[in-house]
Amino acid sequence: MTIREIAQLCEIECTSMDENVISGINTLKDAQKGEISFLSDSKYEKDLSTTNASAVLLPSNKSYLLPKNVVALISDEPYLMVAKLSKYFSKPIQNSSIKPIIGVNTTVYPTAHIENGAKIGSDCIIMSGVYVGTDVVIGDNVILYPNVCVYRDCVIGSNVMIHAGTVVGSDGFGYAHTKKGEHIKLYQNGNVVIEDDVEIGANTTIDCAVFGSTLIKHGTKIDNLIQIGHNCVVGEHCIMVSQSGLAGSTTLGRNVVMGGQSATAGHLNIAAFTTLAARSGVTKSITEAGVYSGFPLMEHKLWLKLQAKLAKILQS
Amino acid sequence: MTIREIAQLCEIECTSMDENVISGINTLKDAQKGEISFLSDSKYEKDLSTTNASAVLLPSNKSYLLPKNVVALISDEPYLMVAKLSKYFSKPIQNSSIKPIIGVNTTVYPTAHIENGAKIGSDCIIMSGVYVGTDVVIGDNVILYPNVCVYRDCVIGSNVMIHAGTVVGSDGFGYAHTKKGEHIKLYQNGNVVIEDDVEIGANTTIDCAVFGSTLIKHGTKIDNLIQIGHNCVVGEHCIMVSQSGLAGSTTLGRNVVMGGQSATAGHLNIAAFTTLAARSGVTKSITEAGVYSGFPLMEHKLWLKLQAKLAKILQS
Amino acid sequence: MTIREIAQLCEIECTSMDENVISGINTLKDAQKGEISFLSDSKYEKDLSTTNASAVLLPSNKSYLLPKNVVALISDEPYLMVAKLSKYFSKPIQNSSIKPIIGVNTTVYPTAHIENGAKIGSDCIIMSGVYVGTDVVIGDNVILYPNVCVYRDCVIGSNVMIHAGTVVGSDGFGYAHTKKGEHIKLYQNGNVVIEDDVEIGANTTIDCAVFGSTLIKHGTKIDNLIQIGHNCVVGEHCIMVSQSGLAGSTTLGRNVVMGGQSATAGHLNIAAFTTLAARSGVTKSITEAGVYSGFPLMEHKLWLKLQAKLAKILQS
Numbered sequence: 001m002t003i004r005e006i007a008q009l010c011e012i013e014c015t016s017m018d019e020n021v022i023s024g025i026n027t028l029k030d031a032q033k034g035e036i037s038f039l040s041d042s043k044y045e046k047d048l049s050t051t052n053a054s055a056v057l058l059p060s061n062k063s064y065l066l067p068k069n070v071v072a073l074i075s076d077e078p079y080l081m082v083a084k085l086s087k088y089f090s091k092p093i094q095n096s097s098i099k100p101i102i103g104v105n106t107t108v109y110p111t112a113h114i115e116n117g118a119k120i121g122s123d124c125i126i127m128s129g130v131y132v133g134t135d136v137v138i139g140d141n142v143i144l145y146p147n148v149c150v151y152r153d154c155v156i157g158s159n160v161m162i163h164a165g166t167v168v169g170s171d172g173f174g175y176a177h178t179k180k181g182e183h184i185k186l187y188q189n190g191n192v193v194i195e196d197d198v199e200i201g202a203n204t205t206i207d208c209a210v211f212g213s214t215l216i217k218h219g220t221k222i223d224n225l226i227q228i229g230h231n232c233v234v235g236e237h238c239i240m241v242s243q244s245g246l247a248g249s250t251t252l253g254r255n256v257v258m259g260g261q262s263a264t265a266g267h268l269n270i271a272a273f274t275t276l277a278a279r280s281g282v283t284k285s286i287t288e289a290g291v292y293s294g295f296p297l298m299e300h301k302l303w304l305k306l307q308a309k310l311a312k313i314l315q316s
Numbered sequence: 317m318t319i320r321e322i323a324q325l326c327e328i329e330c331t332s333m334d335e336n337v338i339s340g341i342n343t344l345k346d347a348q349k350g351e352i353s354f355l356s357d358s359k360y361e362k363d364l365s366t367t368n369a370s371a372v373l374l375p376s377n378k379s380y381l382l383p384k385n386v387v388a389l390i391s392d393e394p395y396l397m398v399a400k401l402s403k404y405f406s407k408p409i410q411n412s413s414i415k416p417i418i419g420v421n422t423t424v425y426p427t428a429h430i431e432n433g434a435k436i437g438s439d440c441i442i443m444s445g446v447y448v449g450t451d452v453v454i455g456d457n458v459i460l461y462p463n464v465c466v467y468r469d470c471v472i473g474s475n476v477m478i479h480a481g482t483v484v485g486s487d488g489f490g491y492a493h494t495k496k497g498e499h500i501k502l503y504q505n506g507n508v509v510i511e512d513d514v515e516i517g518a519n520t521t522i523d524c525a526v527f528g529s530t531l532i533k534h535g536t537k538i539d540n541l542i543q544i545g546h547n548c549v550v551g552e553h554c555i556m557v558s559q560s561g562l563a564g565s566t567t568l569g570r571n572v573v574m575g576g577q578s579a580t581a582g583h584l585n586i587a588a589f590t591t592l593a594a595r596s597g598v599t600k601s602i603t604e605a606g607v608y609s610g611f612p613l614m615e616h617k618l619w620l621k622l623q624a625k626l627a628k629i630l631q632s
Numbered sequence: 633m634t635i636r637e638i639a640q641l642c643e644i645e646c647t648s649m650d651e652n653v654i655s656g657i658n659t660l661k662d663a664q665k666g667e668i669s670f671l672s673d674s675k676y677e678k679d680l681s682t683t684n685a686s687a688v689l690l691p692s693n694k695s696y697l698l699p700k701n702v703v704a705l706i707s708d709e710p711y712l713m714v715a716k717l718s719k720y721f722s723k724p725i726q727n728s729s730i731k732p733i734i735g736v737n738t739t740v741y742p743t744a745h746i747e748n749g750a751k752i753g754s755d756c757i758i759m760s761g762v763y764v765g766t767d768v769v770i771g772d773n774v775i776l777y778p779n780v781c782v783y784r785d786c787v788i789g790s791n792v793m794i795h796a797g798t799v800v801g802s803d804g805f806g807y808a809h810t811k812k813g814e815h816i817k818l819y820q821n822g823n824v825v826i827e828d829d830v831e832i833g834a835n836t837t838i839d840c841a842v843f844g845s846t847l848i849k850h851g852t853k854i855d856n857l858i859q860i861g862h863n864c865v866v867g868e869h870c871i872m873v874s875q876s877g878l879a880g881s882t883t884l885g886r887n888v889v890m891g892g893q894s895a896t897a898g899h900l901n902i903a904a905f906t907t908l909a910a911r912s913g914v915t916k917s918i919t920e921a922g923v924y925s926g927f928p929l930m931e932h933k934l935w936l937k938l939q940a941k942l943a944k945i946l947q948s
Binding site for chain 2: 093111113129131147149151165167170171173175181182183185203204205207225227229243245247261263265281295296298302305306309313
């Protein structure tokens with residue numbers, strides 16, 4: 001798709017009528033020559049002047065910030081335009097003709113489905129009903145219990161155990177919204193990377209990144225029925241207890257513990273060695289390790305004090 | 317099963333000894349000739365005088381409200397009797413001999429299971445481990461990711477995407493209770509209808525209706541690990557974020573947004589364009605659109621004010 | 633593995649240099665001759681003097697409590713040592729050569745996978761994508777909907793219905809922690825036992841016991857997306873509503889009702905006939921039946937009173 005065709009699709013006036021071919025969408029920071037990018041949040045303005053993108057969708061009053069060789073595609077709704085475009089750059093479910101490579105001493109049950117382009121290491125057990133998508137890479141000594149599903153392009157390290165029914169790499173929940181109130185899907189082109197020595201429970205869901213990777217670092221243990229949103233980073237040796245959830249783009253430092261049914265909002269940073277009690281709800285980043293409770297969140301000591309005060313009010 | 321046999325099964329005295337055959341159970345409002353209905357909640361009394369049911373299970377003091385040609389089956393526990401009967405009228409998992417119809421350019425993976433009577437449109441992808449039940453109807457350009465399960469009789473529109481492990485049409489959670497504390501299953505005979513342009517995340521569950529349909533309207537987007545109870549109606553262009561839930565028979569108007577881990581009780585109406593913040597819990601219907609938070613629910617502005625007051629109490 | 637080899641593996645000095653073979657790990661109370669046990673929680677000290685274990689991992693200051701014929705393996709970190717050992721005593725996914733036994737009039741869909749050693753009764757329906765593990769025993773008249781997964785050694789009674797995607801017997805979430813902050817998996821050797829007349833919804837997860845059984849008693853009904861931790865006991869005729877959860881080793885008495893999104897901490901006892909309102913969070917055992925709400929939990933009447941007081945504070 002050329003820049004000109006993109007401009008036409010987005011109903012954007014484009015003086016350059018550029019015939020250069022665009023091969024993908026990416027963030028301002030990560031875009032390479034031949035990719036298109038966009039500015040939808042002012043906090044990324046700083047990346048405009050250094051972007052390597054060939055074209056950028058952005059409002060007219062920001063176009064002056066772009067390098068001279070980058071085509072400005074002017075739109076009041078750049079995020080909506082990117083969503084509309086994303087469909088054309090989304091990867092198909094199957095597009096490899098390379099037969100899967102399966103390591104020595106690896107068992108694949110007959111009803112598992114391994115797509116072309118996948119590589120599975122040695123000493124693995126891929127149980128019944130498992131799906132391993134196109135170009136997935138799996139290390140050694142991995143157990144995927146029945147009906148685990150790994151979407152295309154995901155990467156799983158060694159000594160990983162994923163329990164039944166868990167989904168790795170499903171689409172992140174990302175939409176642009178039209179003025180009429182419709183939601184236009186932002187096709188998710190990233191993946192999930194799971195490092196070594198991770199265990200994941202049953203019926204948990206980990207969404208792939210919009211661009212780049214959702215990352216589960218070395219040694220982390222994740223329980224059942226947990227939601228991890230797109231572009232999250234879960235640090236080394238974290239513990240996430242059942243029914244907890246991370247909204248998109250939140251980062252946990254190493255050795256964070258999240259109690260049952262706790263959750264965080266999106267785009268937060270949680271300091272290493274933080275403990276979030278069961279049911280706690282985090283709406284702001286945590287810069288200092290400690291034990292936190294409640295919703296809104298507070299130090300656990302304060303939460304206990306608040307409950308004591310409420311008990312007194314109740315008796316009054 | 318005749319009315320006489322039903323009376324015997326329910327240990328009900330039935331003077332009419334009617335040999336008319338009953339073919340199903342339905343609500344007072346929707347029952348047709350040849351169906352049996354019941355009165356278990358006084359709010360449906362108004363439907364007694366106009367019901368087309370052939371027989372109605374109800375307490376003796378309400379039987380005078382029935383039209384003359386309708387057989388009254390007198391019981392102190394009509395709901396329990398309906399539950400006992402429901403088993404006899406439940407549909408089997410397989411009862412069609414019509415080979416599935418698959419549209420042009422549709423891919424069905426070899427380990428997918430399509431029951432007889434199902435119809436799938438064109439340009440669909442039905443991935444590995446998917447189950448499509450008897451008499452299910454699926455439109456065009458639908459992707460069912462691995463291990464999606466669609467129970468019998470459900471209807472899915474066009475341009476629908478359902479992510480891995482999601483279950484559509486599982487039995488609603490409905491039981492009558494005996495005086496001994498046992499729970500008697502009310503077999504669920506309805507379905508789920510999903511309209512066009514809906515996307516549903518991974519490992520979500522949408523229960524079928526007791527009678528009639530659970531309905532997900534056009535353009536709605538549903539995230540991972542969400543519960544939608546039987547007989548809910550989710551309006552057009554709604555957004556439900558991960559781990560939220562709807563108890564049975566609740567209706568969302570169009571463009572309702574439900575934040576992560578929020579939930580509603582059953583039998584509520586939520587006004588169109590309402591936003592429910594993350595973690596909010598709704599126990600009463602909402603008639604006016606706005607932003608609401610907390611449990612118990614209040615306007616988001618009030619919730620913020622309450623938190624400020626509590627912070628003061630904590631410091632005092 | 634001999635006691636001497638275990639001592640070496642755990643880097644424990646063992647004066648006895650015992651060549652007796654150890655065949656498994658168990659609790660102090662349930663261990664038999666030939667098994668190893670451990671003391672990691674002082675509340676089990678009382679079981680030391682009567683244990684039948686052949687060897688016990690424990691701190692040096694407790695070894696005097698052991699019977700004379702039991703080998704004391706002295707460690708400051710007995711739980712960590714047990715975790716390290718547990719891998720060697722974990723059961724493989726497949727280790728039976730006995731072809732599965734399937735009862736009369738039972739339907740097994742072609743893509744279901746039944747491991748060797750499994751026994752399934754009569755009049756069952758085992759649908760597509762179901763996994764039935766090694767040595768699983770299933771009664772009569774059981775329906776396992778598509779993609780249900782039953783891990784090895786689990787026992788399911790008669791007249792049980794399990795909806796699509798539910799996982800029975802996944803590993804409990806149990807780890808020992810090293811001083812460096814790593815988590816060492818305690819391999820789970822127990823099972824799940826589900827008694828007669830139980831119904832379980834879709835995409836629910838029930839973890840197996842560390843030792844012994846997680847138990848779901850007769851007549852209990854469990855909704856969708858529910859978490860039941862390892863070693864829980866759910867009494868007869870309980871009702872668990874969607875998205876509720878039980879942390880490990882909690883016991884519900886008979887006819888307990890848990891509302892939607894409610895949860896309990898681990899190691900609690902909940903009195904029979906208790907009702908926990910939606911969203912309630914239980915952190916202490918409940919000895920008296922009643923209706924409870926809130927987090928922290930209180931009598932529902934008190935919770936209503938508290939909300940009224942908070943409403944007044946809000947207006948002040």
